[in-house]
Amino acid sequence: MRRDVVGLAEQKCPVCSRSRNEWRTNSGRGETKDGTMYCCEGCAKGTSCICELRQTALSPSIDQTPNVTTRSQL
Numbered sequence: 559m560r561r562d563v564v565g566l567a568e569q570k571c572p573v574c575s576r577s578r579n580e581w582r583t584n585s586g587r588g589e590t591k592d593g594t595m596y597c598c599e600g601c602a603k604g605t606s607c608i609c610e611l612r613q614t615a616l617s618p619s620i621d622q623t624p625n626v627t628t629r630s631q632l
């Protein structure tokens with residue numbers, strides 16, 4: 559394998575360093591700008607990584623967990 563070729567599993571965003579399996583935009587394919595692959599449009603444009611925002615929106619936080627009382631707690 560050539561030294562300049564990086565396997566997909568090893569590829570990281572040059573801005574936020576997220577590995578390829580953590581990319582959330584464009585069906586995990588990321589964004590390309592000037593021949594460089596980035597995890598998202600935010601990193602490609604130099605604004606801010608939106609993968610973290612998408613991950614947070616997709617997974618419930620502890621505060622969003624419903625408070626359920628069971629019979630044994632009554």
